[in-house]
Amino acid sequence: MTTFTLNGEDYEFAGAEDTPLLWVLRDHAGLTGTKFGCGAGLCGSCTVHIDGRARRACIIPVGAVADKQVTTIEGLARDGLHPLQQAWLEEDVAQCGYCQAGQIMAAADWLERTPNPSHEDIEKQQTPLCRCGTYARIRKAIFRAADIRREGAVTLVEPDGQEVST
Amino acid sequence: MTALNRRHFLKASATLAGGLVLGVSLPGRGEEKSGSVGEPAGPHLAYLVQIEPDGKIIIGATGSEMGQGVKTSLPMIVAEELDVEWDSVTVEQMPLGIKRDSEGNLAWLHVSQGAGGSTSVSEGWQPLREAGATARQLILQAASERWGVPMGALTTDRGVVIHTASGRRAGYGEFAAAASALPLPENPPALKATENFRIVGRSQRVVDAEAIVTGQAEYGIDASMPGQVYASVEHCPFRDGSVASFDDKAARRVPGVIDIVPIEGPAPDEFFTVLAAGVAVVADSTWAAFQGRAALDIKWHPGPHADESTASLREQMRQALERPGQVVLDDGDVQAAFAAADDSLAADYFVPYVSHAPLEPQCCVVHVRDDGADVIAPTQSPSGASRMVNRLTGLDRMAINVHISRLGGGFGRRLTVDYVAEATLISMAVKRPVKLQWTREDDLKHDFYRPCGLHRLSASLDDRGRLTGWRHQLASPSKYYRRPNVEADKMWEAELYPDDPPRRLLPNVQLQYYSMQSGVPRGSWRAPAHYANAFAVQSFLDELAHRAGQDPLAYQLELLGESRELPYEQHGGPVFDPGRLAGVLKLAAAKADWGKPLAGSQGRGIAGHFTFGGYAAYVVDVTVAAGELRIDRVVGAIDCGLAVNPNGVIAQMESGVHDGISTALRLEITLEEGRIQQDNFHNYRLASLRDAPRVVETYIVDSPHPPSGVGEPPISPLAPALTNAIFAATGQRIRELPIGEQLKS
Numbered sequence A: 001m002t003t004f005t006l007n008g009e010d011y012e013f014a015g016a017e018d019t020p021l022l023w024v025l026r027d028h029a030g031l032t033g034t035k036f037g038c039g040a041g042l043c044g045s046c047t048v049h050i051d052g053r054a055r056r057a058c059i060i061p062v063g064a065v066a067d068k069q070v071t072t073i074e075g076l077a078r079d080g081l082h083p084l085q086q087a088w089l090e091e092d093v094a095q096c097g098y099c100q101a102g103q104i105m106a107a108a109d110w111l112e113r114t115p116n117p118s119h120e121d122i123e124k125q126q127t128p129l130c131r132c133g134t135y136a137r138i139r140k141a142i143f144r145a146a147d148i149r150r151e152g153a154v155t156l157v158e159p160d161g162q163e164v165s166t
Numbered sequence B: 001m002t003a004l005n006r007r008h009f010l011k012a013s014a015t016l017a018g019g020l021v022l023g024v025s026l027p028g029r030g031e032e033k034s035g036s037v038g039e040p041a042g043p044h045l046a047y048l049v050q051i052e053p054d055g056k057i058i059i060g061a062t063g064s065e066m067g068q069g070v071k072t073s074l075p076m077i078v079a080e081e082l083d084v085e086w087d088s089v090t091v092e093q094m095p096l097g098i099k100r101d102s103e104g105n106l107a108w109l110h111v112s113q114g115a116g117g118s119t120s121v122s123e124g125w126q127p128l129r130e131a132g133a134t135a136r137q138l139i140l141q142a143a144s145e146r147w148g149v150p151m152g153a154l155t156t157d158r159g160v161v162i163h164t165a166s167g168r169r170a171g172y173g174e175f176a177a178a179a180s181a182l183p184l185p186e187n188p189p190a191l192k193a194t195e196n197f198r199i200v201g202r203s204q205r206v207v208d209a210e211a212i213v214t215g216q217a218e219y220g221i222d223a224s225m226p227g228q229v230y231a232s233v234e235h236c237p238f239r240d241g242s243v244a245s246f247d248d249k250a251a252r253r254v255p256g257v258i259d260i261v262p263i264e265g266p267a268p269d270e271f272f273t274v275l276a277a278g279v280a281v282v283a284d285s286t287w288a289a290f291q292g293r294a295a296l297d298i299k300w301h302p303g304p305h306a307d308e309s310t311a312s313l314r315e316q317m318r319q320a321l322e323r324p325g326q327v328v329l330d331d332g333d334v335q336a337a338f339a340a341a342d343d344s345l346a347a348d349y350f351v352p353y354v355s356h357a358p359l360e361p362q363c364c365v366v367h368v369r370d371d372g373a374d375v376i377a378p379t380q381s382p383s384g385a386s387r388m389v390n391r392l393t394g395l396d397r398m399a400i401n402v403h404i405s406r407l408g409g410g411f412g413r414r415l416t417v418d419y420v421a422e423a424t425l426i427s428m429a430v431k432r433p434v435k436l437q438w439t440r441e442d443d444l445k446h447d448f449y450r451p452c453g454l455h456r457l458s459a460s461l462d463d464r465g466r467l468t469g470w471r472h473q474l475a476s477p478s479k480y481y482r483r484p485n486v487e488a489d490k491m492w493e494a495e496l497y498p499d500d501p502p503r504r505l506l507p508n509v510q511l512q513y514y515s516m517q518s519g520v521p522r523g524s525w526r527a528p529a530h531y532a533n534a535f536a537v538q539s540f541l542d543e544l545a546h547r548a549g550q551d552p553l554a555y556q557l558e559l560l561g562e563s564r565e566l567p568y569e570q571h572g573g574p575v576f577d578p579g580r581l582a583g584v585l586k587l588a589a590a591k592a593d594w595g596k597p598l599a600g601s602q603g604r605g606i607a608g609h610f611t612f613g614g615y616a617a618y619v620v621d622v623t624v625a626a627g628e629l630r631i632d633r634v635v636g637a638i639d640c641g642l643a644v645n646p647n648g649v650i651a652q653m654e655s656g657v658h659d660g661i662s663t664a665l666r667l668e669i670t671l672e673e674g675r676i677q678q679d680n681f682h683n684y685r686l687a688s689l690r691d692a693p694r695v696v697e698t699y700i701v702d703s704p705h706p707p708s709g710v711g712e713p714p715i716s717p718l719a720p721a722l723t724n725a726i727f728a729a730t731g732q733r734i735r736e737l738p739i740g741e742q743l744k745s
């Protein structure tokens, strides 16, 4: 029996402790927003937060999250939309959309610690794979989300990545 | 384009709530004709337009949404002519709709469904407009009768009927019930003039955008049926190999494992020979099925292709090109052109096998009952899924319900329905709904790969370096894999498109094909042969320009010449206009500062291509320093006729840029002793954000032409634009994909 906090609520899993968190979320907790892409920690589709840090749920045995806080895409925003979700809509990032929950969960962690990201920051930290090729819009959306988080600071991001303060 | 010229293809009736539903159907394209008689059962969510008395408007999305945007663009076309507020429309995915005509033949219930060949928008354009306009006309007619005014005195505006003279206004919903009882208009109503469009031609957001970013969108992997069990299949690692024996004692002991089901391998000449042999583990969860599978002990018969390797196939191709090939196009006299030439040039280009690798591994849910079957699948070919279930179960086609979930990527992989076949066989064995889940390893090792190929291009030139003769020889295993209906001498048709340029741009053009044998399954991969052919042709033109000491853009523009209509008989025709290709090359060049000098380690390349009715071109800027490639900027231009959703067109261009880069940089599938060597993203390394250019710009040609599809045209010109840029930066000509480590040598 593994007990942890899932999107703010207590959750109990009765199965084997070596079951990857991903499959507990998807098959048992019914939270299917976290996606399966590789099962080997390589693609980032399954990114969730464990005690606030982005982790790849396909390679984390559920036993390792005992008594921890697990947040999935469904629980990212307490009410309304997270700035990243908002920015993702504004930039209309998604194509097939399959990778996007993982993209947002990954960015939601590191953007917290890098509130004013550069292109280099994004290239270093935003590692989930997108097969459809939405990277150009992911960049823009991360810049946009940083602006939304800074509230009030109005910065336009030009197509060449130049920031223009107004 | 298909005109909705016969009224009886439209069908109107009432919804449960007494509203108007309108469906439209066209003669099927590619639907098969066998089977017994029956009518489609179940609720008709499947209608294109549904207007409820409370004013709610639902538009059905006919196609499979895999990221190419048709769940947005196709309903936009209906909404435009219906004249409603786009933001107030609900879009719902329609299930597969098929019906039997009076002769018992199967036909589409509405329009053709599924997605492939970038046809959804071009084929749907006219019928979807007419469907929207017809529903609006029925509403107007009902309003005219209710208010006792002539129809000509009524107009509409965003879902409201207006009688201008009296100032009377009422929403469509108020007339929905009355409209549903009216006979359909004899003639198609007049359509809007394009300058009056309010929805089409304006950028609209992806309809499921909010569901996607909140984790609510339903993909195949998220689908379920009550009482389902979970299945995973250990597939034979050898093409056409089979199960010699297996020991499932340990697997059966894994907690949660319910049953073990052997899957028989391919039987020659059967429709479903797309199946690989294997052993399925059925369990009460996905993870238990994976665990059970890992505990299987299977001995394989390696089958007939156990010796195949990439190196051996490559060597066979090289040897083949030394012999005369099958001449599939012979314009003018190429031999004479070469004999009389002042100069000539030849170069070989190679493209490897590549995998589709949609990010969502193959999956589906299938329930085979005694009297029918239910399928939920992320498929590009819902009718193919329906045919497959029919072939395996013998169930009537009309008793097989196929629901299309969102697809976590397609790229052509999901035109093949092998995974639906597996789930069907397993459901027949365990008599329960089966949710099948492939792993990434399954997906990479059991794909229907884009064929590899060795291209030899030869050109004869006059004293100014201009082309006088062109020969293109291609040795490849054809995409036509296990197609019993395709004759041996027609295998080339999937790999060479004779009407592609430079045909008719110079008098002497010859194409030769060499059909290679390979056990590797092949299939359609985004823009099928165009990716490889554009790479070879556009690289070679760049080489010729440099040979002639000319600017590559100027060289190509001179070859293309003025705008004119040339016949184009392959998919994407009936015409090819070299002026439109020149147009996108010029537009991309102008926006990308073509001709402006760059720093020493930088280079700029250009390429364009015509694919499936659309014209696209890129200018790519790169920096190469100490063997490290950095793609700095990509400027693209597309002429896709009228851009139904410009935002979606731009997204598809960006997709073409990134998919093109990803495939050119590192992707290849290789074989050793009959086994595929790549099994996950550590050795099939998709581009990451780090590889992506910081600047991607797209420009859309303001075109008077009707819309073409945009899913495929954007990919083909990217690789040659990139490798031409690398040449400009380094003097190193990349003639083989992927680029891999070549710049380091």
Ligand code: FES
Pocket: A035, A036, A037, A038, A039, A040, A041, A042, A043, A044, A045, A046, A047, A056, A057, A058, A059
């Ligand atoms: S599914 Fe977890 S990283 Fe790919």
Ligand code: FES
Pocket: A094, A095, A096, A097, A098, A099, A100, A129, A130, A131, A132, A133, A134, B067, B359, B408, B409
């Ligand atoms: S949007 Fe399809 S994988 Fe990223």
